Amino acid sequence: MSEELIPKVKQMIIESLRIEGMSPDEIETDAPLFGEGLGLDSIDALQLVVAMEKDFGVVVPDAATGTKVFASVRSMADYIAEHKK
Protein backbone atom coordinates (compact mmCIF):
# COMPACT_ATOMS: atom_id res chain seq x y z
CA MET A 1 0.00 0.00 0.00
CA SER A 2 2.65 2.55 1.03
CA GLU A 3 4.79 1.59 -1.98
CA GLU A 4 1.96 2.71 -4.27
CA LEU A 5 1.81 6.03 -2.48
CA ILE A 6 5.46 6.91 -3.08
CA PRO A 7 5.01 8.54 -6.54
CA LYS A 8 1.99 10.46 -5.24
CA VAL A 9 3.95 11.70 -2.22
CA LYS A 10 6.79 12.85 -4.46
CA GLN A 11 4.35 14.69 -6.69
CA MET A 12 2.75 16.30 -3.64
CA ILE A 13 6.15 17.49 -2.39
CA ILE A 14 7.00 19.07 -5.72
CA GLU A 15 3.63 20.77 -6.10
CA SER A 16 3.16 21.98 -2.53
CA LEU A 17 6.73 23.27 -2.21
CA ARG A 18 6.74 24.55 -5.80
CA ILE A 19 10.09 22.94 -6.52
CA GLU A 20 11.08 24.04 -9.99
CA GLY A 21 13.12 21.97 -12.42
CA MET A 22 12.75 18.69 -10.55
CA SER A 23 10.70 15.63 -11.51
CA PRO A 24 9.29 13.14 -8.96
CA ASP A 25 11.84 10.54 -10.12
CA GLU A 26 14.68 12.79 -9.01
CA ILE A 27 13.59 12.70 -5.37
CA GLU A 28 15.19 9.77 -3.61
CA THR A 29 12.69 7.66 -1.73
CA ASP A 30 14.88 7.02 1.31
CA ALA A 31 17.00 10.20 1.39
CA PRO A 32 16.49 12.66 4.28
CA LEU A 33 14.19 15.54 3.36
CA PHE A 34 15.46 17.97 5.99
CA GLY A 35 19.01 19.20 6.43
CA GLU A 36 20.73 17.18 3.75
CA GLY A 37 18.75 15.86 0.80
CA LEU A 38 16.13 18.41 -0.27
CA GLY A 39 17.23 20.74 2.55
CA LEU A 40 13.73 21.45 3.85
CA ASP A 41 13.00 23.53 6.96
CA SER A 42 10.14 24.28 9.37
CA ILE A 43 8.46 26.58 6.82
CA ASP A 44 8.39 23.68 4.35
CA ALA A 45 7.21 21.30 7.08
CA LEU A 46 4.04 23.28 7.74
CA GLN A 47 3.40 23.48 4.00
CA LEU A 48 3.69 19.68 3.81
CA VAL A 49 1.37 19.24 6.80
CA VAL A 50 -1.33 21.23 5.01
CA ALA A 51 -0.75 19.37 1.73
CA MET A 52 -0.95 15.95 3.41
CA GLU A 53 -4.23 16.85 5.04
CA LYS A 54 -5.64 18.25 1.79
CA ASP A 55 -4.45 15.48 -0.53
CA PHE A 56 -4.69 12.44 1.76
CA GLY A 57 -6.85 13.49 4.72
CA VAL A 58 -4.00 12.70 7.10
CA VAL A 59 -3.10 14.95 10.03
CA VAL A 60 0.42 15.49 11.38
CA PRO A 61 -0.37 16.96 14.80
CA ASP A 62 2.96 18.38 15.93
CA ALA A 63 6.61 18.88 15.13
CA ALA A 64 7.71 15.79 17.06
CA THR A 65 5.50 13.62 14.88
CA GLY A 66 6.55 15.65 11.85
CA THR A 67 10.22 14.93 12.51
CA LYS A 68 9.51 11.22 12.14
CA VAL A 69 6.98 11.51 9.32
CA PHE A 70 9.08 13.87 7.20
CA ALA A 71 12.29 11.88 7.61
CA SER A 72 11.95 10.64 4.01
CA VAL A 73 9.43 10.06 1.25
CA ARG A 74 9.08 6.46 2.41
CA SER A 75 8.27 7.45 5.98
CA MET A 76 5.67 9.90 4.67
CA ALA A 77 4.07 7.18 2.55
CA ASP A 78 4.10 4.76 5.50
CA TYR A 79 2.42 7.35 7.74
CA ILE A 80 -0.24 8.11 5.14
CA ALA A 81 -0.94 4.40 4.60
CA GLU A 82 -1.28 3.88 8.34
CA HIS A 83 -3.50 6.89 9.04
CA LYS A 84 -5.53 7.31 5.88
CA LYS A 85 -9.24 7.08 6.61
Next chain:
Amino acid sequence: MNCFMFPGQPLIHDATLPGDADFDEIVALTRTHTGMDLSAFTWAGEAHSEQVALQVYGVAVSLYRHRCLRAEGMKPAVAAEHSMGVYAALAACGSINEAEALEIAFRVGVSMERRFHGRDYALGCVVGLTAEKLAVLAAEGMVFLANHNTSHHFLLAGGRHEMEATIGQALASGAFSAKIFPCDAPLHTPLLAEAEGELAAIFRDYRYHEPAIPLMNHIDQEFLTAAEIPAFLMRELTETVHWERTYRALQRFGATRFVEVGAGDSLKKYNRWIESRP
Protein backbone atom coordinates in the same frame (compact mmCIF):
# COMPACT_ATOMS: atom_id res chain seq x y z
CA MET B 1 7.76 43.33 -12.85
CA ASN B 2 10.80 42.22 -10.87
CA CYS B 3 11.01 42.76 -7.13
CA PHE B 4 14.31 42.27 -5.28
CA MET B 5 13.68 41.16 -1.68
CA PHE B 6 16.45 41.62 0.90
CA PRO B 7 16.15 39.22 3.86
CA GLY B 8 17.15 39.95 7.44
CA GLN B 9 19.84 38.34 9.57
CA PRO B 10 20.29 34.63 8.87
CA LEU B 11 20.31 32.25 11.84
CA ILE B 12 23.30 30.33 10.53
CA HIS B 13 26.08 30.93 8.04
CA ASP B 14 26.94 28.80 5.05
CA ALA B 15 30.41 27.33 5.37
CA THR B 16 30.71 27.12 1.57
CA LEU B 17 31.47 30.55 0.17
CA PRO B 18 31.75 31.70 -3.44
CA GLY B 19 35.23 32.00 -4.88
CA ASP B 20 34.89 34.62 -7.61
CA ALA B 21 36.25 38.14 -7.98
CA ASP B 22 33.03 39.82 -6.84
CA PHE B 23 32.98 37.85 -3.63
CA ASP B 24 36.66 38.59 -3.06
CA GLU B 25 35.82 42.28 -3.31
CA ILE B 26 32.99 41.91 -0.80
CA VAL B 27 35.34 40.01 1.53
CA ALA B 28 37.88 42.86 1.29
CA LEU B 29 35.21 45.53 1.86
CA THR B 30 33.89 43.63 4.86
CA ARG B 31 37.36 43.28 6.37
CA THR B 32 38.15 46.97 5.86
CA HIS B 33 34.88 48.34 7.18
CA THR B 34 33.98 45.87 9.94
CA GLY B 35 37.14 43.94 10.80
CA MET B 36 35.38 40.67 10.04
CA ASP B 37 37.01 37.93 7.99
CA LEU B 38 34.08 36.46 6.09
CA SER B 39 36.09 33.50 4.85
CA ALA B 40 36.96 32.29 8.34
CA PHE B 41 33.91 33.82 10.07
CA THR B 42 36.27 35.43 12.61
CA TRP B 43 37.33 38.93 13.61
CA ALA B 44 40.68 40.41 12.67
CA GLY B 45 40.80 42.67 15.74
CA GLU B 46 38.40 42.97 18.65
CA ALA B 47 36.10 39.97 18.76
CA HIS B 48 32.34 40.40 18.66
CA SER B 49 29.38 38.12 19.19
CA GLU B 50 28.07 35.48 16.81
CA GLN B 51 25.01 37.68 16.28
CA VAL B 52 27.08 40.65 15.11
CA ALA B 53 28.98 38.31 12.79
CA LEU B 54 25.72 36.95 11.36
CA GLN B 55 24.37 40.47 10.83
CA VAL B 56 27.47 41.50 8.88
CA TYR B 57 27.51 38.17 7.03
CA GLY B 58 23.86 38.63 6.01
CA VAL B 59 24.53 42.06 4.53
CA ALA B 60 27.69 40.83 2.77
CA VAL B 61 25.88 37.90 1.15
CA SER B 62 23.05 40.17 -0.01
CA LEU B 63 25.51 42.62 -1.54
CA TYR B 64 27.27 39.78 -3.33
CA ARG B 65 24.04 38.24 -4.64
CA HIS B 66 22.92 41.65 -5.82
CA ARG B 67 26.16 42.05 -7.79
CA CYS B 68 25.59 38.63 -9.37
CA LEU B 69 22.01 39.42 -10.38
CA ARG B 70 22.97 42.75 -11.88
CA ALA B 71 25.85 41.06 -13.76
CA GLU B 72 23.29 38.64 -15.19
CA GLY B 73 21.34 41.64 -16.45
CA MET B 74 18.46 41.41 -14.02
CA LYS B 75 17.05 44.75 -12.91
CA PRO B 76 14.41 45.31 -10.25
CA ALA B 77 11.48 47.67 -10.74
CA VAL B 78 10.90 47.69 -7.01
CA ALA B 79 12.73 46.51 -3.88
CA ALA B 80 11.63 45.37 -0.44
CA GLU B 81 13.44 44.70 2.80
CA HIS B 82 12.94 42.53 5.86
CA SER B 83 14.48 43.55 9.17
CA MET B 84 18.23 44.19 8.88
CA GLY B 85 18.06 43.42 5.17
CA VAL B 86 17.31 47.13 4.90
CA TYR B 87 21.02 48.06 4.86
CA ALA B 88 21.82 45.95 1.78
CA ALA B 89 18.55 47.08 0.19
CA LEU B 90 19.57 50.73 0.61
CA ALA B 91 22.88 49.98 -1.10
CA ALA B 92 21.15 48.13 -3.94
CA CYS B 93 18.85 51.12 -4.44
CA GLY B 94 21.80 53.52 -4.54
CA SER B 95 20.90 55.34 -1.34
CA ILE B 96 24.20 54.41 0.33
CA ASN B 97 27.20 52.49 -0.95
CA GLU B 98 28.19 48.89 -0.17
CA ALA B 99 30.86 49.88 2.33
CA GLU B 100 28.37 52.04 4.23
CA ALA B 101 25.82 49.21 4.31
CA LEU B 102 28.38 46.87 5.87
CA GLU B 103 29.59 49.55 8.29
CA ILE B 104 26.10 50.48 9.49
CA ALA B 105 25.18 46.83 10.08
CA PHE B 106 28.41 46.34 12.02
CA ARG B 107 28.05 49.50 14.11
CA VAL B 108 24.41 48.75 14.93
CA GLY B 109 25.28 45.17 15.87
CA VAL B 110 28.15 46.24 18.13
CA SER B 111 26.06 48.98 19.70
CA MET B 112 23.33 46.49 20.63
CA GLU B 113 25.88 43.93 21.80
CA ARG B 114 27.38 46.47 24.22
CA ARG B 115 24.16 48.10 25.36
CA PHE B 116 22.46 44.80 26.26
CA HIS B 117 25.57 42.97 27.44
CA GLY B 118 24.92 40.81 30.50
CA ARG B 119 21.18 40.65 29.95
CA ASP B 120 19.61 37.44 28.75
CA TYR B 121 17.35 37.87 25.75
CA ALA B 122 16.08 35.31 23.26
CA LEU B 123 14.11 34.99 20.05
CA GLY B 124 11.27 32.51 19.66
CA CYS B 125 10.33 31.14 16.25
CA VAL B 126 6.69 29.95 16.30
CA VAL B 127 5.12 28.09 13.39
CA GLY B 128 1.51 27.02 13.08
CA LEU B 129 -0.49 29.25 15.45
CA THR B 130 -2.72 32.06 14.24
CA ALA B 131 -1.77 35.69 14.86
CA GLU B 132 -4.68 36.12 17.26
CA LYS B 133 -3.68 33.15 19.40
CA LEU B 134 -0.02 34.15 19.39
CA ALA B 135 -0.84 37.74 20.38
CA VAL B 136 -2.62 36.46 23.49
CA LEU B 137 0.32 34.19 24.41
CA ALA B 138 2.85 36.97 23.83
CA ALA B 139 0.90 39.41 25.99
CA GLU B 140 0.50 36.85 28.77
CA GLY B 141 4.16 35.87 28.53
CA MET B 142 5.38 39.47 28.41
CA VAL B 143 7.31 38.99 25.16
CA PHE B 144 6.90 40.88 21.89
CA LEU B 145 5.98 40.04 18.32
CA ALA B 146 9.16 40.84 16.38
CA ASN B 147 8.22 39.43 12.96
CA HIS B 148 4.77 38.77 11.52
CA ASN B 149 5.93 36.85 8.48
CA THR B 150 2.75 35.05 7.41
CA SER B 151 -0.57 34.05 8.92
CA HIS B 152 1.23 31.16 10.67
CA HIS B 153 4.96 32.08 10.87
CA PHE B 154 6.14 34.44 13.61
CA LEU B 155 9.22 35.52 15.53
CA LEU B 156 8.98 36.64 19.14
CA ALA B 157 11.61 38.57 21.10
CA GLY B 158 12.05 39.21 24.81
CA GLY B 159 13.70 37.98 27.99
CA ARG B 160 14.97 34.41 27.84
CA HIS B 161 13.04 33.29 30.91
CA GLU B 162 9.79 34.76 29.58
CA MET B 163 10.52 33.34 26.13
CA GLU B 164 11.02 29.81 27.46
CA ALA B 165 7.65 29.98 29.21
CA THR B 166 5.92 31.42 26.13
CA ILE B 167 7.41 28.83 23.80
CA GLY B 168 6.16 26.11 26.14
CA GLN B 169 2.70 27.67 26.05
CA ALA B 170 2.82 27.93 22.27
CA LEU B 171 3.54 24.22 21.95
CA ALA B 172 0.83 23.38 24.47
CA SER B 173 -1.59 25.54 22.46
CA GLY B 174 -1.02 23.61 19.25
CA ALA B 175 1.94 25.30 17.55
CA PHE B 176 3.42 22.97 14.97
CA SER B 177 6.90 24.00 16.08
CA ALA B 178 8.35 26.56 18.47
CA LYS B 179 12.06 27.05 19.00
CA ILE B 180 14.31 29.42 20.91
CA PHE B 181 17.31 31.17 19.35
CA PRO B 182 19.96 33.33 21.01
CA CYS B 183 20.23 37.07 20.38
CA ASP B 184 22.20 40.02 21.71
CA ALA B 185 19.20 42.32 21.95
CA PRO B 186 15.39 42.16 21.66
CA LEU B 187 15.24 43.32 18.04
CA HIS B 188 12.02 44.83 16.69
CA THR B 189 10.55 45.46 20.12
CA PRO B 190 9.97 48.61 22.18
CA LEU B 191 12.79 47.39 24.47
CA LEU B 192 15.26 48.68 21.86
CA ALA B 193 14.12 52.24 22.62
CA GLU B 194 16.60 52.47 25.48
CA ALA B 195 19.40 52.33 22.88
CA GLU B 196 17.81 54.99 20.69
CA GLY B 197 20.39 57.67 21.49
CA GLU B 198 23.43 55.77 20.25
CA LEU B 199 21.62 53.99 17.41
CA ALA B 200 20.05 57.16 16.01
CA ALA B 201 23.48 58.81 16.16
CA ILE B 202 24.89 56.02 13.96
CA PHE B 203 22.14 56.52 11.38
CA ARG B 204 22.72 60.30 11.37
CA ASP B 205 26.39 59.76 10.45
CA TYR B 206 25.55 58.90 6.83
CA ARG B 207 24.25 60.83 3.86
CA TYR B 208 21.33 59.09 2.16
CA HIS B 209 20.56 59.65 -1.51
CA GLU B 210 17.08 59.26 -2.95
CA PRO B 211 16.57 55.55 -3.73
CA ALA B 212 16.97 55.06 -7.48
CA ILE B 213 14.61 52.08 -7.20
CA PRO B 214 11.39 52.36 -5.15
CA LEU B 215 12.10 50.72 -1.79
CA MET B 216 9.04 49.63 0.21
CA ASN B 217 9.40 49.64 3.99
CA HIS B 218 8.14 46.68 6.02
CA ILE B 219 6.23 48.64 8.65
CA ASP B 220 3.60 50.64 6.78
CA GLN B 221 4.40 49.64 3.17
CA GLU B 222 5.32 53.14 2.05
CA PHE B 223 8.22 53.86 -0.29
CA LEU B 224 11.15 55.39 1.57
CA THR B 225 12.48 58.82 0.70
CA ALA B 226 16.03 59.91 1.50
CA ALA B 227 14.82 62.28 4.20
CA GLU B 228 12.85 59.52 5.94
CA ILE B 229 15.58 56.90 5.98
CA PRO B 230 17.47 57.78 9.23
CA ALA B 231 14.24 57.88 11.25
CA PHE B 232 12.98 54.68 9.62
CA LEU B 233 16.21 52.84 10.43
CA MET B 234 15.66 53.64 14.10
CA ARG B 235 11.93 52.98 14.04
CA GLU B 236 12.28 49.59 12.39
CA LEU B 237 14.43 48.34 15.25
CA THR B 238 11.63 49.03 17.74
CA GLU B 239 8.61 47.85 15.75
CA THR B 240 7.30 44.58 14.35
CA VAL B 241 8.40 43.51 10.86
CA HIS B 242 5.29 42.89 8.75
CA TRP B 243 6.25 40.71 5.80
CA GLU B 244 2.84 39.34 4.74
CA ARG B 245 1.28 42.75 4.26
CA THR B 246 4.48 43.96 2.55
CA TYR B 247 4.25 41.11 0.05
CA ARG B 248 0.57 41.88 -0.60
CA ALA B 249 1.37 45.57 -1.10
CA LEU B 250 4.17 44.71 -3.54
CA GLN B 251 1.71 42.62 -5.54
CA ARG B 252 -0.78 45.49 -5.60
CA PHE B 253 2.06 47.73 -6.82
CA GLY B 254 2.48 45.36 -9.75
CA ALA B 255 5.36 43.10 -8.77
CA THR B 256 5.02 39.70 -10.40
CA ARG B 257 8.44 38.13 -9.99
CA PHE B 258 10.10 38.02 -6.57
CA VAL B 259 13.82 37.40 -6.28
CA GLU B 260 15.41 36.81 -2.88
CA VAL B 261 18.71 38.64 -2.68
CA GLY B 262 20.58 37.18 0.28
CA ALA B 263 21.32 34.14 2.39
CA GLY B 264 18.70 31.38 2.31
CA ASP B 265 15.21 31.48 0.87
CA SER B 266 12.90 32.22 3.80
CA LEU B 267 11.14 35.13 2.11
CA LYS B 268 10.44 33.04 -0.96
CA LYS B 269 8.96 30.35 1.28
CA TYR B 270 6.85 32.88 3.20
CA ASN B 271 5.52 34.14 -0.15
CA ARG B 272 4.68 30.57 -1.16
CA TRP B 273 2.72 30.09 2.07
CA ILE B 274 0.89 33.40 1.64
CA GLU B 275 -0.01 32.45 -1.92
CA SER B 276 -1.31 29.05 -0.83
CA ARG B 277 -3.77 30.47 1.68
CA PRO B 278 -7.28 31.63 0.74
